[in-house]
Amino acid sequence: MAISLTRPSTMLLRCASVVACVVLSVVGYVAPASATPAGVNGRIVFMRLDETGQWQTWVANPDLSSSQRITDASTNSSGWAVWSPDGARLAFLSDRTDPDLADADYRADIFTMRPDGSDVRQVTDGIGYSSTPAWSPDGGLIAFAADRGSYPTQEGIFVIRPDGTGLRRVTTLRASSVYQESPRFSPDGSRLVFTEYRGGTEQKFFHRPGGNLVGEQSALFVVNVDGSQLRQITPWGTRVGDADWSPDGTRLVFETVTEHIGNTASVMLVDANGKHLKALTKDAGLTGIGNCCAALTFEASFDPVWAPDGSKVLFSHDYFTADGEFTTGLQTISPDGTGQRYVSSIRDSEHQVDWGTAHLTP
DSSP states (O other): OOOSSSSSSHHHHOOSSSSHHHHHHHHHOOOOOOOOOOSEEEEEEEEEEEETSSSEEEETTTSTTTTOOOOOOOOOOEEEEEEOOTOOOOOEEEEEEOOOSSSOOBBBBEEEEESSSSSEEEEEEESSBBEEEEEOOOSOOEEEOTTTTTTTOOOOOEEEEETTTOOOOOOOTTTEEEEEEEEOOTTTEEEEEEEEESSSSSSOOOTTTTOOBOEEEEEEEETTTTTTOOOOSGGGGOOOEEEEEESSSEEEEEEEOBTTBBBOOOEEEEESSSSEEOOOOOOEEOOTTTSSTTTTTEEEEEEEEEEESSSSSSEEEEOOOOSSOEEEEEEOOTSSOOEEESOOSSOOEEEEEEEEOOOOOO
């Protein structure tokens, strides 16, 4: 399995059984996707595992045509990429600045690059672990989660200018919680939604502390970019992550994560004020237990993002059957829950998709 570049709790709690865990161990751990700027539906960015087991970044049209791999490092992962509002650059996460991936001092930084993979620029300063970047709607800030080299005492959500200046803390982790991740700007740029985790039995996984795997809870919070007016949006027991604002700012799409058999990952919607919580996908979950192996199936949906025009939600979809078929592919669904379908016949373990406004490639 590839080295994780974000905390592993989401993937591990998504494992509903030994079968599901084995399946997910093949494709590796994935972590939250990114916010979507309003506009015309353009190119998508996502990540796949390379031949060495490291995550690499790809860009493509929404139907996966004109796919192009834009990172290539045999000993480092680069993924979790997100589009700038104008489609001119991508912010992404990479562990290429970690001097020793084998030790317990795991490091990762935020970088930006052009959509062809050129002009890579380091944004964060190499101190500690930085993850899950997101652009502000005007392109002037990148929000991210970080521990600033001291987990969990310095854990929180930060913002920084794309040139690496103006680093500023937005949130401070509460004593009852374990970590925060996946900040996403509201379309007007005034607020951030993020996921906060608490509880559980602490274990270490992939050189990264804090992977609270047993009994962990999570909830969505919204806060002003200046750190004021923190408000909880979903209950702790909902087990959520990976939130993204609708382009009009009225709703949030997010995933739930697997905690036990019968509770697999799914995509849900909630109003930005926390009302009208509902499931969007209708996945089968894990079925056929006790009737191995002819009836055994596993199905889950996760990592959702809005289309820039608000017409669809795009997400990753796992499907496993007892005949040995397992795929992770990209699907779309309408915000009313209709029309769930794959975007392409290509299903090559696409993860952490983001949908931007960059012009389509012929």
